[in-house]
Amino acid sequence: MDDRVQQAAVSLVEGRTLRCRGAWTMPDVAPVERALRRMTWPARSALVFEASGIEAFDTGGAVVLYRALMEARRQGCEVSIQGLRPDYAQLMSLVSSHWAAMVAEVAPRQNGSERFRASIRNRVAQGAGALEFLGESATALVRLVASPRRLRWRSCLNSLRLDGVHALPITGLLTFLIGVVIAYQGAEQLRKFGTNIFIVDLVGISLLREIAPLIAAILIAGRSGSAYAAQIGTMKVTEELDALQTFGLSPIELLVLPRVLALVVALPLLTAYADVLGVFGGMLIASNQLNVSFTAFLSRFEEAVALRHMLIGLGKAPFFAVIIALVGCYQGFQIRGGVDDVGRHTTISVVQSIFLVIIFDAICSILLNWWNL
């Protein structure tokens, strides 16, 4: 027997016979598929698929052959197959019996406007879902205020430890470095004008009012927001959330509220801590580069940096905390299906919470400027 198998080919003979030859296997069947797609079927006539020339066949080939058969039949031909080897015929029947399912798997192609509408629908549904989550959290909070004994103290304190205390070293280090960086950049400019002492205003106001709260919030979004999404998501995947529900326990009360409350306490404290270390960093550089001594720095600090700057910075922190905790938990609840979804939603939670924190901060800046604060 000749081991060499011919290349797959089809030809229409006398408009009545479709001669199929060669190896109808993946990936060599592709040219045949193209040829069959372009083929003009003889209208309203009997057509014989002469398949005895097929020397090798797999499900790919069977799909191509079956599709051609259906297409010819759809255009009004009386189609029959001749000479297909029995084992190949088995393969054909396998393909035909799963055809409906295979076609259903391939989503119908949508045109631009349909896609647009679908994406809008999707967005609206997502927005509605987020709003629903927000509402549920708010009502759970009201219930909690009505009967404070329902609060899960242990869970709150644990969260406070993990998200607050454990975040101290990194928050401290980073804001210290940011203080150093700002002071360095400021020093370059201020030296030109000989107004060295204004380094205090620069470092103090920018850090206390904007940078320390933002750095703390961004760090916490990366550290804790993502952790919330992953923790709740894992519980969702292992069906622990469903199990809680069958016992009449609300996952929001049990998981979301303790985290939100803990973060609302932790983030302002972290911000205050960041303020101190950031200013300290600036102070070091001021004495080193600009010959502004610690005492000069501190006395200038007292008169130049109004208390309201620090209060505004600290005042924003609880709002940042609510945003981060809610986004993290919400993304955790959004996880469906498997473990890969956990990673995806964890990422989304970080991106979304940082995005919302900065938007909120920008709105605050505009409003406060408006009111001359």
Next chain:
Amino acid sequence: MDLAAGQSPVLELRGISCAYEPNRPAVEQITLTVHQGEILCLLGPSGCGKTTILRAIAGFERITDGSISLSGRLVSSRDVMVPTEQRHIGMVFQEYALFPHLRVEKNIAFGLSHLSRPQQKAIVDDLLTLTGLRGLEHRYPHELSGGQQQRVALARALALRPVLLLLDEPFSNLDPDMASRMRQDLHALLRQTKTTAILVTHDHDEAFSMADRVAVLNRGRLEQFDTPEAIYHVPTTPFVADFVGQADFISGVVTNDVVTSEIGEFPNTQHLATGTSVVVMIRPDDIHIVPTKGADAHILARQFKGSENVYTIQLPSGQIVHSSESSLSIYQVGTAIALRVVATHTVLFPQPLESSGKKDPGHGNAPPP
């Protein structure tokens, strides 16, 4: 509602549909009832919607059409959604979903916080004995084997005396030995506690050995709802016939009140008109091998299964059939054979329109030769 019947069914599904995405329903038009003390199995291949139905009953998924009633009370419909905790159901999850930070006894007592300590202890004690977990009550879930974890999940679900217990593929994470032992224990336990239960599985053996009634599902639709025996012997669709056991489908035609096919004649059990093309479903235990010199069927393959040999046989037309023989009768591949067919449970299906030439509507159980 039928008031005269006195006892309403524990669970009633009327034409329920569920869709995760609009226009692509996961399940469609499912109607089922479960009576007090019954064990129902939802059986089907993965993705057929059986877990969706379970989650809809539990109240985790909304339904888009139809209604669900538990103990005569409407709990789900298009506009009604009674929350899970008010449905009084117990659920055993596929991955057990035990609370990892709680010891076994606390896990079991988790839903009992409304009771006093002594009452809780009494119930937990009872369940520890019943599920054979005594001695393990102070362990954490990760210190237990899969089978033990599942017992804890079961005890936790039973602690609240649910009107209905839902089990989602309870044995899929256990090794086969453990699974069959758990199956027996669970069956005894459900009977002993007179618990009404719904069990989801893709394993027909499991469904047959556990259930009083089986609902076979395919692509979100109910194919057949009947006793295990009826499902096996009198399947109403080719899908059911193929799914619940090995089956071959042979085309034939009705002539003179018998069905003539390539491997012999079969009784026309459905009284179809002469000339109707049909497909005959036949199971391997009805086909026997008689080695015959010069016969035109031959053996393609033998599969040794311990208690039996399953032979794959090719008929002269190319049609493949299977025969199960005792584990000691061994024939060489390629042997020419004749078939002796003892039709104890053949089923006829009128042939679908879509077929011509050699194509038969047989399903995917033919191995490549």
